[in-house]
Every structure is written in structure tokens, then in C-alpha cells.
Amino acid sequence: MANLTTKLGRLQMKNPVMTASGTFGYGTEYSDFMDLSRIGGIIVKGTTLRERQGNQYPRMAETASGMLNAVGLQNKGVNYFIEHIYPTIKDLDTNVIVNVSGSEIDDYVKTAEIINELDKIPGIELNISCPNVKEGGMAFGVSCAAAAKVVSAVRKVYDKELIVKLSPNVTDIAEIAKAVEDAGADSISLINTLLGMAINSKTRKPMLSTITGGLSGPAVKPIALRMVWQVTHAVKVPVVGLGGIMNATDAIEFMLAGATAIQVGTANFIDPAISEKIVEGINDYLDTNNFSSVTEIIGALEI
């Protein structure tokens, strides 16, 4: 049994496996299928200052080795989260991280300020990369100046682990990563979904109500791996890799590329117990290859 513990910035993690925001609800949806305390962390559904109804149905389309979604950050707002959801998840024996999104910088700041007061939430993941909202979201994540502005504003009011989630829909992701690192991010997660589109030729209509949406699943993995590799070479802060991880082998590849931790997203829909299995799979890999600690494989890519 290898040592699976790792550190992500200020976060102590029992293993590097987390679940990606928007794919794991608030964790409790999955408690029939697995032991939530077996994974390193849960990033709960994107939370905004005020309630959002999200986009109209249809919000998803299956594509080759992946899916498009256009949920549009449906959630009941941060106050509802504190009153009704926080009490049900605060005692989970894992890192419960809240994904925070907004339309304006002030929304991000106020939401982060409120969550900063919650004892059992050791960090937030700042979502500057949601492709499915008309205002804010990805708009903050596609320019260095806007990304830096929102991150430094949140940094001023938030004193726990600040993870910033990047969009792959940019020309140079390393530049954006450097900008958010300089603005005070403790760690960086990537990638959010890739902007995509699906069409029904029979009806000659788009498959999504929003026409375009975010692509996830194994189809995006090579792009995600490449971007994680680029970003880990550009910044000093730890990186959380995600994008199409379906099994332990995929997770290990992200760590070899330089990720300190990983997130499992779309795979949760296909096998709701997959994140726990990935923890076991990483352990088996370490034992088989004579590594005593999972930290030994971070960035261990041989070139």
C-alpha cells in the first residue's frame, strides 16, 4: 500500500482524486454507490450569489466519446447553499470545495466572502471558465487582464485555498495561468469544457437550446493533457488536471504530465462509483511500479 496523501496548496488530501464540479451534485447524490470519505475531495456544483434557473431544455447531447452540456449554472444561490446544503455535507470526511461563479466581479467577491465564513469548507474553485452563461463565466477566463482582475479581487476577501479553474477556449493557456498565479491563486485546475456544437440533421436544428455548449468526456482528454503539461511548466503553483478521465490510467497520465491532483467529471455519470475505483487503481499502479508515494509520479514524464 503506497502513500496516497498529497498536498494541494494549503489543502491536505488523503489522495489526489477529486470529483469535478457539476458532475457530482453535492456528493450526497452518490452516497448509495460509494464511500465519499474514500476520495480526496468533492468540488460541489457551481454556486452563484443569487439563484439561477439555468438554460432551457435540451441541455445535453451525446457526441462521439463525449457529451455536450449547456446547463448554465442552475443553482439556488449561496444563501440557500448555506442554509440547506452545507449542514448536510459539512461533516463529510473529505475536502468539500465550493465552485464559485458569477456574472460580475462583485458577485464572485460577495459569494467568496460568504463562503469564507464556513468552517468546514477549506477552499473554493473559482469558475472563470463556464461556457454556458451569457454574462461573466468564461468571459473572465479568456483574457489575462480580466482573469487577473477577478482573482485578485477574490484573493482580498478569501483566505483559504483558492483554486482557479481555467477555460481551454483560449489561444495561450500558459499566459492565463501565469496571470492568475500572479493575481494570488493558490492552485489552478484545468480544463473546463471545450466550446462545441451538435446538430440534428433530421430536424435541421441544433441539439442544444443554446446552440453551443461545453464538450467533456474522453474526446477532450488529449487536449486537456497537453494543456496541463503546458501549464505545469509555466507556473509554480500546483495544478489539478481534469478532462475526460475515465479510469485510473487516465488519472495517472495527468499526474505524469504534472498534475498534483485530478478531478473525475463525466465518468461519474457512467459509473457513479468510478472515483473510488480510481483511488484503488492509482494505488495498484504505485505498488506495481514500486513507487512508495503518489507524489513521486507528479511530473514524472520521461522525455
Add this chain to the structure above:
Amino acid sequence: MKKFILDLQITHKVQLNKQNVLLKLTSKDLLPEILPGQFAEIRVDKSPTTFLRRPISINFVDIAQNELWLLVQIVGEGTKRMAEMNPGDLLNAIIPLGNTFTIPTDKNAKVVLIGGGVGVAPLYMFGEKLNRMGYKCVFLLGARSQSDLLLLNEFEKIGEVYTTTEDGSHGEKGYVTQHSLLYNPDFNYIYTCGPTPMMKAVASYAAKNEIFCEVSLENMMGCGIGACLCCVTDTTEGNLCVCTEGPVFNINKLKWQI
């Protein structure tokens, strides 16, 4: 209700017509309790073109045989692959998912279950339960043509059955909402499942005549357990997940233009 991920084995496959098969599946362990209206999320295979699970209504649970029935209509790659499977093959399922129909409070209530095409699937399980509980059920089943009417013999064992077909090859010609059974609106409870235009027509009839009406929706789903928020429908309480708050909804809760 606790949900399970189970490998189910196909014991029987009945080809009902070109587009529909009935799969009977068993589990090595005792199947969990499953309520009428609930559904299963089925993992079809590991091919890249059938990536996500498929939500399939549970047609019936034969407790004595420890068997679960799935009525599968071929609509795309996933259901096509399911229909090609044979006895002995395994299907991975998450069960039971979703809510159930509301049982009428009055044992003498006049109940009609209106189904269209493969939408008859959950109505069979609910009708069978109502029949066993002593309710008198009337089934009104519609399809394009005689060969598309599914499980007629099974329905006849548990209630009075009326049919409509679009080409007039069985029962009355036309749509279910045009059937003479509905001329006199004296039903107290209507339950319906089928194509959306049909359910909207039924809902409109129920609303006009102030009859209790529940519909079973069939939105596209990502996860089936309320995590991805993809399958929502617009309700008086905002966007709700069909997989966890449904699939059965009272028409008063839906924001349908009827």
C-alpha cells in the same frame, strides 16, 4: 429509496415487432423494491457512439421469478444495441430511479391509463398494481398501426382495453384523445405516458374537465440521479430534474401551454 448498480442477465427476449423488444432480466441477488413509474439507467456497452447510460422505463417486476422487464424501442444506437442482445448477456443497470404514480384515494374511482407507443411500458406495471389492489382500470392505448400496439394480451388480463390506431387497423381510427371513451368525461384519474404531443393533448383534456392527471416524462438524461441537471422540465417550482423529481408529474405542476 436506496439505489443499486447491478449486472442484470437477460433471461428472455421477445421480439414484439420490428421496432420493439421485451427483455426480461434477472439478478443473482434479490432485486430491490421497485415502484411503478420508476426507471433504470442502462449501460449499453463501451463503444464510443453509445457513451452515456440510457434511461429505460421499468415495464414490470415479476417478484416470483426475480425478473425485471424492460420494453425497448429502437430509437438510436444505444437502444439498437440493447435490442440486439440475447439471453445470457449482461446489462449493467442503476435501479430504482425516479418517483412513482400517485395511487387514487378512492377504491371506486374511475381510472384510465392512456398510453402511446412504447409509453405503455410504465402503465402496465402501474395498472397491474392497481388491479391487484382492487381498482378497476381502463386502458386506452394508441399506436400508429396494429403491429405497434404493444403487450395487448398482457393489458387485457388486468383491465378493460380500448385502442386507437392512426391507420384504423385496430380499434378506433385516430388519436387516443379522439376515442369515444373520452366523450363523456367521467373519469376521476388519468395517467398517461407516450409521445409528448399525445401527453399534452391528454393533459389538455384533463385540465379542461378538471380531472386529476399525471404524466410520465421522458427527457434526455445525463446521469439519472440528479447530479448533472440536464433533464430538467419547467415547472411551477422552476426547472426540476425529471430523473429525481419525476419522471411522474402532476400536470398542475408543469408549465405546459395546454
